[in-house]
Amino acid sequence: MPHKTSKRHRLFAGLAILIIVIVIFGGFALSGLADFDLEGRNTRLVEFDDHGNRLSGTLILPDGAAADTAPIVLLIHGDGPQDRFSHDGYLPLINSLLDDGIGVYSWDKAGIGNSTGNWLDQSMNDRANEAMAAFAALRNLDGNQNRKIGFLGFSQAGWVIPDIANRLPDAAFHILIGAAVNWQHQGTYYMRTRLEALGTRPDEIAMRIETAHNMDNRIFGPNSTYQDYLAIPHDQEVMSQDRYEFVKRNIGSDAAQQLETVTSPLLAIWGEDDLNVDAAYNATIYRKLALPNNRANRVITLPDATHGLLRSHLFNYQLADQMPDIVKLAFVVMGRHAYAPGAMDHITTWIKQITQSP
Incomplete structure (x- = not known):
């Protein structure tokens, strides 16, 4: 009898552990899935014109009273035919920013989604002009005349944002993720x-x-x-x-000369394990050319992080379509937790420091 009782106890203990694991994993999965949902968020369609194109995007503001004064980040896409939410890949980032009291505006590239035109017809200077038109459209909305508005861009935005920063002194800040200096x-x-x-x-x-x-x-x-x-x-x-x-x-794009003259606040972050851009090489250039230009500037290389700042031991692929289905599922389950430790904290803390200072 004692032997049977012991076996029964071990069976119950095993089942209890399994149930706990399922509950924890289920809660984690639901948390991750929530990061891909904007239902109930304060959203607004904002369209603007640039060089004959009609660009369509969505402005999302934090919940409650914070919506009236929240800083706004304009997202600048990397390469490829990306819609406003980059096929939903931006949503964990967007929800994380919203939860920290930071608004987000993003639009479909020219010829993608509800935007007209063809993004492949653009130079990097054209992309900068388009982003500045988006900035002007937000600034002209009621209540936004004194709001802090800045830019956050990925990869190819490394040739867009330095151009903007030199021509748009009204922008409150600039953030670059995985940027290259020379094409x-x-x-x-x-x-x-x-x-x-x-x-x-x-x-x-x-x-x-x-x-x-x-x-x-x-x-x-x-x-x-x-x-x-x-x-x-x-x-x-x-x-x-x-x-x-x-x-x-x-192909001749090079941001070095523009970086030398950027004086507005700038945060540049690379994942140490970036397979697309040489993180150490480009961070060295940013430290030399841009870091001394403003006391608020920061240049960071983040351990265990990919080109897009995801956890590299799970998500390090040069292209998203190289990811196996099980890895894509892991991204959906993890949501914002798919980002490398500290990635989102660096971004949101810095934005709040910049926008809350006098």
Whole structure:
């Protein structure tokens, strides 16, 4: 009898532990799912015009009385055909900002969602002009004349926000996540990390990078055409003509000169494990050129963090569509907790310090 009782106790104990795990995981999952929901939030459609395009976006303000005075962050997309919420990938970030009393405005890229035009027709300067038009649209809303409004941009925004910061002194702050300074250096780093992940030998990587540089000079030169590009051998997917023209238009982008003259508050953050942008290299440039320009400026490299500041041991892929379905599910379950420890705190604390100071 004692033996049977002991077995029964162990069985009950095991079931109890299983039930506790299920309850905890279920609560965690529900918490993560809530981060992908804006139902009940204070939202408003805001549209604006820029160079013949009609851009459509959503302004979301914190709940309650905080809505009247909350600072607002304008989100600047990285590369690709992104809608206002980046296919819902922004929602955990947005909800985290809202919970800290910070409003958010984001719009569909030109030609995406409800916006007209074609984002591939844009230069980085065009993207800056569009963002400044969005800023003006928010500033002109009732009650926003004295509100603190700034920018938060990802990746390719590294060539957009420094331009804005030099031309829009009314902006309260600028935040860059995973920004590169030089377009071609970023492309080289991306190519190297991709080839390393495939197990390519170092000598072959060096040869292929040199070949790519020579090819870029040939096919993206001022007199080059899309037909020149099509005439070369391709070991990857062939670019559309729109994409080719976009790259040709922007391949010379370099933010170094603009960073030297940015005086408004700037926060730049990289994930230490970034596979897309050389975090250490670019952070060094920001520390040299931008950090001394304002006492509020911060340059941070975050451990265990990806290009988008997610936890790198779970989410470190160069492209979102490389993620297995189980990893995408983990992102949905974790919500804001998918971000590397400290990532959101760095951003929200800094914004509040900047916007609450006289």
